[in-house]
Amino acid sequence: MKPGSLSTFLRTGAIWAFVLLELAFFGIVGDMVSTSNTPFLAPDNLLLTLKQAAPIGIIAMGMTLIMINGNIDLSVGATFALAAVVLLDSMSWPFMAAMGDWAIPLAWFFALAVGALLGAINGLIVWKTGVDAFIVTLGSMLGYRGLVFMYNGEQPTSNLNWTLVDFAEAQFLGLHTPTWFLLAVTLFMWFLSTKTVHGRNAYAIGNNREAAVNAGIRVGPHMLINFVIIGFLAALSAVVFYSESGSVNPNDGQLYELWVITAVVLGGTKLAGGSGNVISTLGGVIAIQVLRKGLGHMGAATETVNLVIGLILIAVLFLDRQLNVKGREALKT
Amino acid sequence: MTAPALRLENIVKTFPGVRALDGVSFEVMPGEVHALMGENGAGKSTLMKVLGGIYQPDEGRIVVEEKPVTMRTPMEAKAQGIVFIHQELSLATELTVAENIYLGELPRRRFGLVDWQTLYARTDAILKKLKVGFDARTIVGSLSIANQQMVEIARALTVDAKAVIFDEPTASLTDAEKSVLFDVIADLRGSGVGIIYISHRMEEIFKITDRISVLRDGSYRGTVNTAETDEDAITQLMIGRSLDLSRNTVHHELGDVALEVRGLSCGKLFQDVSFSVRKGEVLGFYGLVGAGRTEIAEALFGLRNPSGGEILLNGEVVRISSPHDAIAKGISLVPEDRKGQGLVLGMNCRDNMTLPQVDDLKAGPFVAEGAEVAIFDQYRDRLDIRTPGWRQTVGNLSGGNQQKIVIGKWLSMHPEVLIVDEPTRGIDVGSKSEIHKLIRELAAQGYAVIVISSEMPEVLHVSDRIVAMYSGRIMRTFTSEEVTEDNLIQAISGIRADRDAPVAEPA
Numbered sequence: 001m002k003p004g005s006l007s008t009f010l011r012t013g014a015i016w017a018f019v020l021l022e023l024a025f026f027g028i029v030g031d032m033v034s035t036s037n038t039p040f041l042a043p044d045n046l047l048l049t050l051k052q053a054a055p056i057g058i059i060a061m062g063m064t065l066i067m068i069n070g071n072i073d074l075s076v077g078a079t080f081a082l083a084a085v086v087l088l089d090s091m092s093w094p095f096m097a098a099m100g101d102w103a104i105p106l107a108w109f110f111a112l113a114v115g116a117l118l119g120a121i122n123g124l125i126v127w128k129t130g131v132d133a134f135i136v137t138l139g140s141m142l143g144y145r146g147l148v149f150m151y152n153g154e155q156p157t158s159n160l161n162w163t164l165v166d167f168a169e170a171q172f173l174g175l176h177t178p179t180w181f182l183l184a185v186t187l188f189m190w191f192l193s194t195k196t197v198h199g200r201n202a203y204a205i206g207n208n209r210e211a212a213v214n215a216g217i218r219v220g221p222h223m224l225i226n227f228v229i230i231g232f233l234a235a236l237s238a239v240v241f242y243s244e245s246g247s248v249n250p251n252d253g254q255l256y257e258l259w260v261i262t263a264v265v266l267g268g269t270k271l272a273g274g275s276g277n278v279i280s281t282l283g284g285v286i287a288i289q290v291l292r293k294g295l296g297h298m299g300a301a302t303e304t305v306n307l308v309i310g311l312i313l314i315a316v317l318f319l320d321r322q323l324n325v326k327g328r329e330a331l332k333t
Numbered sequence: 334m335t336a337p338a339l340r341l342e343n344i345v346k347t348f349p350g351v352r353a354l355d356g357v358s359f360e361v362m363p364g365e366v367h368a369l370m371g372e373n374g375a376g377k378s379t380l381m382k383v384l385g386g387i388y389q390p391d392e393g394r395i396v397v398e399e400k401p402v403t404m405r406t407p408m409e410a411k412a413q414g415i416v417f418i419h420q421e422l423s424l425a426t427e428l429t430v431a432e433n434i435y436l437g438e439l440p441r442r443r444f445g446l447v448d449w450q451t452l453y454a455r456t457d458a459i460l461k462k463l464k465v466g467f468d469a470r471t472i473v474g475s476l477s478i479a480n481q482q483m484v485e486i487a488r489a490l491t492v493d494a495k496a497v498i499f500d501e502p503t504a505s506l507t508d509a510e511k512s513v514l515f516d517v518i519a520d521l522r523g524s525g526v527g528i529i530y531i532s533h534r535m536e537e538i539f540k541i542t543d544r545i546s547v548l549r550d551g552s553y554r555g556t557v558n559t560a561e562t563d564e565d566a567i568t569q570l571m572i573g574r575s576l577d578l579s580r581n582t583v584h585h586e587l588g589d590v591a592l593e594v595r596g597l598s599c600g601k602l603f604q605d606v607s608f609s610v611r612k613g614e615v616l617g618f619y620g621l622v623g624a625g626r627t628e629i630a631e632a633l634f635g636l637r638n639p640s641g642g643e644i645l646l647n648g649e650v651v652r653i654s655s656p657h658d659a660i661a662k663g664i665s666l667v668p669e670d671r672k673g674q675g676l677v678l679g680m681n682c683r684d685n686m687t688l689p690q691v692d693d694l695k696a697g698p699f700v701a702e703g704a705e706v707a708i709f710d711q712y713r714d715r716l717d718i719r720t721p722g723w724r725q726t727v728g729n730l731s732g733g734n735q736q737k738i739v740i741g742k743w744l745s746m747h748p749e750v751l752i753v754d755e756p757t758r759g760i761d762v763g764s765k766s767e768i769h770k771l772i773r774e775l776a777a778q779g780y781a782v783i784v785i786s787s788e789m790p791e792v793l794h795v796s797d798r799i800v801a802m803y804s805g806r807i808m809r810t811f812t813s814e815e816v817t818e819d820n821l822i823q824a825i826s827g828i829r830a831d832r833d834a835p836v837a838e839p840a
Contacts, residue, residue, distance in 0.1 A: 195699045197692045204688055207679040214634075214674050215688040215742070216660040274679045 015267055015283035018316075019290060026294035033298045040297050047174055053289035054178035055080075057282065058237040059256065060263045061189040062230030064281040067264055068193065069226050070206035070273030071126065071133035076234040077256035078144035079118045083235035084248040085151050087111035088159040101163050112235045118144060119231015123224035133223075141257065148250045160246030168244035178240045182282075185233060189278045198225060206273025262313055263288050268320070336399045338363045338527030339384075339415065339496040344393035346379055353379040355552040356393070361496055361527035366518060368530050368538045368559070371548035372571055372761030377531060380548070381500065385417055386410035397495050414495030418485050418502055426474035431456035433473050434488045459487045463517055479510035486517060497521060498529040503537060507622055515541050533759075535564045547571055572762045578790040581615075581773070581813050584797050588612030589647065591781035592664070592750045594633070597642035602628040603805040606642070610750065610781040615772060617796030618785040620825045625805040626785045627669055630752045634666040635659040646749065660689055663749035667739050667756065669785075675739040676727050683709040683723035686742045712741035716771065733764020740771065751775065752783045757791060769795050789818065803827040 027041040038045060059076050066073050090096055090110045096103040122140050126133045151157070168177050175183075193199035204212040205219050213219060242248055267284030269276025288309060295305045337360035346354040354376050361367045371377050382388040384395065386404035394401050397413050404410040424433050431452050432439070440448040440455070456469035465483050467476060473484060482502060489497050499518070503511050518541060522528055530542055538545060539559060547554040547570040554570050593609040603625035610616045618626045631637045633644065635653040643650050646662055653659045659666070668674035676685055687694065687705045694701045694708075709723045716737045720730055727738060736756065743751055756772065757765040772795045776782050786792045792799055799811045801824035808824040 191699075197695050197700055200684065200688075200691055200700055204677045204680060204684070207677040208673070210674045211677050212688070214636075214656055214666065214668060216655075216657040217688070218655075218657055274677075 015280050015287060019283055019287050022287060022290045022294060026290070026297060030294050030297050035299060036297065040294060043174070045293075045297075047171075047176065047179070049289050049293045050179045050182070050286070051176035052293070053285050054176075054182040055237045055241045056256065056259050056263060056288070057182045057285035058185050058240065059230070059234050060260045060267075060281050060285050061185050061278050062226075062233035063260045063264045064267070064269050064276055064278045065189060065193055065199075065202060066133075066226050066230050067261075067269050067271065068206050068273060068276045069202040069223060070209065071223060071226070072137065072261070072271070073119075073122065073133065073227065073230050074137040074257045075118070075122060075140040075144050076230060076260060077253040078141050078148065079115055079231055079234040080238045080253035080256055081148045081248060081250065082118065082144055082151075083111040083115045084238040084242040084252065085148055085157050085250075086114045087239055087242055088157050088246065088248055089151070091159045091161060101161075104161065104164060108239050111239050112232055115235020115238070116228050116232040119227040119229070119234070120224065122231065123227030126227065127220035127224050145250075145254075152250065154250060156247050156249045158247035161243075164243040165246065168240065178244075181236065181240050182285075185236070186278055186282050192229075193278055198222060202226065203274060207275070259288065262309065266313060266316055335363060337361060337396070338365075338398065339529075340396040341380075341384075342394040342396065344380065344383060344390045344395070346383060346388055346390050353551050354383070354390070355550075357548065357551075357553045358393075359546040359553065359556055361529055363495075363525045363527050364522050365544065366522055366528045366530055366542045368532070368542040368545040369548070370531075370533075370538065370545060370567060370571060372763065375548040375571070375761075376551040377548060379551075381417070381498065381531070384410065384415055384498065411492055414493055416489035416492060416494045416497050418482065418489060418497065418499045422478070422481050422485055424473050424481055424484060426472075428473060429469065430460070430467065430471045430473055430476075430484055430487075431469035433484055434459065434469075434491060436488075438491070455491075456487070459490050462490070462520075463487055477510070478505050479507070479513065482506070482514065483517070494526050496527040496529060498531070500531045501533070502530075503532065503534065505622070511537075535567070538567075539564070549573070568762060578794045580793050581795060581797065583773075584813075585613040585777045587614055588779060590645075591647060592633070592783075593645040593648075594629075595643050595645065597629070597632065597639050597644065599628060599632055599637055599639045601805065602637070603632075603802075606807055608800055608807065608810065610783055612749075612779050612781050613776055614797045615776045615782045615784055615795050617792040617799040618783065618802060619787075619789065619792045619799055619821060620802035622787065623804075624802040624825065626802055627754055630666055630754050630783070630785060633659065633664055633750075633752060660746065660748075663747075665743035665746060665748040665751050667736070667743060667751070667753040669754040669758065671732070671735055671739060671758070676735060678726070678728035680727060681724050682713075682718070682720050682727055682730070682738055685727050685738055686712060686745065688742065689746055708745050709741075712745055715744075716741050717767070731764070732760045733767065736760060736764070736768060737771075740768075744775070748780070750781045750783065752785070754785045755787065756784060757786075757788070765791075789821065793818075793821075801825050 023041065027039070030040045034040070059080070063073060063076065087107050087110070090107045091103050096106060099106070118140070122137055125131065125136045170177050172180065193202065201212065201217050201222050204215070204217060205222060209219060238253070263284040264276070264281050265271065265284070266287055267276070267280035267282070269281065291309055291312070292305050295308060340360040342358050344354050344357045345352070357376070357380060369377060379388065383390050386407045386409050389405070395404070396402070397415070402413045404413060404415070425436065434456050435452060440451040442448045453469040460467070460469065463483055463486065465480065467480060473481060476484070502514060506514060518528060530538070532538055542559050544556055544558055545562065545567060546556040547567065549571060557566070588611055590609045591612050595607050597606045598604045606629055608616065618629070620626050628637060632639045633653065635655045635658050644653060645651070646664070651662055653662065653664070672678060677688065683705050686709050691700055691705070694704045706723060712718070713720070718734050718737045718741065720734060727735060730738070753772065756768050760768065769791070772782060772784060776797070784792065784795055793813070793816065797813055799813065799816050799821065801808045801811065801821055803825050804827060808827070811821065
């Protein structure tokens with residue numbers, strides 16, 4: 001075997017093995033403990049799990065690219081909420097209301113544009129000031145959340161459009177609309193990160209920024225593009241989710257950034273940048289959702305779920321570290 | 334006869350598939366400076382890790398003053414009196430000298446409070462022995478690299494050291510700082526400590542060591558008395574043949590002036606620098622660390638904004654605002670710090686080689702992987718890059734092959750001017766001569782090449798003309814016929830020996 005291929009396999013394949021392990025566990029042990037009559041592995045339940053994984057998953061695809069690039073974005077939860085507010089509120093504007101169902105694509109456009117704009121603001125600040133993305137997006141996380149509250153105070157913003165609900169709840173080939181969005185975004189981001197120049201350069205910048213600059217790569221524009229992408233995806237996530245629910249609380253999307261980062265890290269992307277891939281991130285997203293769903297199936301409370309996910313995250317990273325340290329030593333002869 | 338301070342007996346260490354150390358034995362006497370030499374990959378660092386308690390030997394014994402010892406951690410090694418002065422300093426720069434020296438072992442009073450008085454008194458006593466110009470309360474970050482190294486040495490002196498190991502200690506020191514370091518080493522040796530000195534630099538080895546032991550491919554090749562050998566014999570031991578560093582006498586046919594610099598200045602870094610390189614010519618830059626050579630290269634590559642003067646490419650004045658700009662105009666830089674500035678270590682060979690042109694190679698929105706592999710194959714063959722395949726991660730290659738990847742990266746861009754900063758730093762002797770040959774070949778093919786080097790034999794070996802720099806200024810430009818070691822050293826030391834001699838220009 002070529003050097004490093006074992007750890008490469010573990011990094012890309014292990015998360016899927018973990019998902020299978022989870023399914024087996026909840027399918028057997030879960031069903032024994034559960035008071036519910038439907039088995040955990042019932043197709044409908046699994047399809048629902050995928051659908052519920054979509055909001056975090058769509059954002060996680062953008063976060064993977066951001067983290068490969070060596071940055072991080074903590075403002076995605078707030079962007080998600082603000083895009084949702086714009087989506088639902090814009091449909092009640094008089095000129096939009098007059099358009100009937102034609103207002104829907106326009107409302108989607110407004111929400112997505114707001115997401116891309118918020119991302120662009122983050123990207124421009126990171127590029128032009130040179131301040132660390134962690135700090136910049138920590139600031140914008142608070143700032144964007146402030147905008148959400150300024151929009152409608154503590155009140156929820158609601159607008160239920162049945163055409164939208166029908167669209168969001170539709171199933172095609174068994175998969176729900178949000179799942180299709182998740183798969184489409186994953187595919188798109190896979191192409192972007194592995195097949196395009198932008199993706200290649202993102203890896204190079206995250207791995208060794210100075211060498212990338214010396215190779216003539218303009219680092220700033222690449223970072224800006226990535227922030228625009230993740231802002232857009234945070235808004236897309238909101239669009240998909242709130243088309244169905246029709247009501248957004250100003251606190252919605254809080255802690256999303258942490259769930260997203262957890263999924264990306266579980267998928268093997270390094271916080272330091274330079275490595276990672278979106279397919280493994282998809283594995284991380286599904287692993288978390290199966291765990292949440294499965295523990296719920298067994299009757300565990302939300303607190304327990306969070307505790308278990310936290311422990312698993314640390315255990316996985318510890319394992320990864322053990323494997324890598326060994327691999328690196330063997331190479332250093 | 335006195336017992337050796339440290340003796341290694343038949344040390345064997347294997348890793349999966351590799352016998353990294355194959356029965357290495359040598360000994361260091363008290364009061365001896367013992368050089369350990371070998372190419373990269375010869376096993377020096379593995380041996381040091383065995384001595385430092387990081388690796389456990391599979392076979393063999395380590396004996397300190399006739400007492401066999403086992404060391405499972407770096408702390409245990411230190412407790413046995415084996416102390417390291419590492420190439421890369423590991424100091425807490427925000428803390429004081431005293432805190433750094435006693436880090437982890439701060440003297441305490443009741444309730445775990447730090448006994449500052451004792452700490453400073455003990456530290457000052459050690460610093461006095463080293464005759465340094467700073468005291469225990471100085472913040473380490475405010476010291477020069479050389480003085481920070483003194484702090485490391487002071488740290489070594491807090492234990493009853495039997496053997497002190499210096500790993501490439503002069504890598505980032507100026508000549509003045511080096512001589513201070515050598516004085517300290519002489520003092521240590523006078524006090525009966527055994528010293529292992531690891532360095533690639535022959536002149537240092539011959540200046541300060543008593544005996545030289547050589548490793549090759551993980552096995553021990555012998556120990557010789559420094560006084561009874563010469564560089565050639567040592568090189569023979571290290572690589573099994575000798576390295577050709579004769580003076581360059583062959584000049585290729587010169588084309589037009591590719592790059593001309595007129596009165597270029599950049600603040601205090603360099604002033605009023607003028608020179609020109611023709612196609613088919615290798616222009617060497619020689620000078621001390623800090624003379625401004627690298628900074629000139631960075632200005633030409635768009636990494637620094639010059640404060641005055643002009644740059645002409647093929648006779649036209651150009652402004653170079655970024656590396657992107659420089660590359661587009663045909664200037665390439667093989668940087669000094671290969672791993673930090675030249676390569677993306679986590680990426681594979683092919684991706685590193687095509688990094689600057691991947692944007693030009695795309696097919697629609699996608700990277701053209703086939704074209705990339707073709708480019709990689711072409712330059713792998715041309716530069717004789719030894720790698721299992723393009724998928725290999727660059728970080729796993731040897732220094733020489735890594736440098737060839739960087740050079741191949743720029744050659745595949747067909748630059749007008751190729752600047753090579755310290756082309757063979759940290760590269761083993763065998764690859765060194767290959768890279769020297771390559772530089773000469775590039776000139777023969779009509780490239781204008783600028784070589785910056787701190788090694789005089791290297792500059793003399795590859796250059797057609799040599800620019801001598803001192804303190805940000807060009808002192809003199811020599812042709813390879815008129816240059817001698819003496820007049821070159823005078824020039825880079827700031828002595829204008831023959832002030833009236835006309836500055837040499839290409840014919």
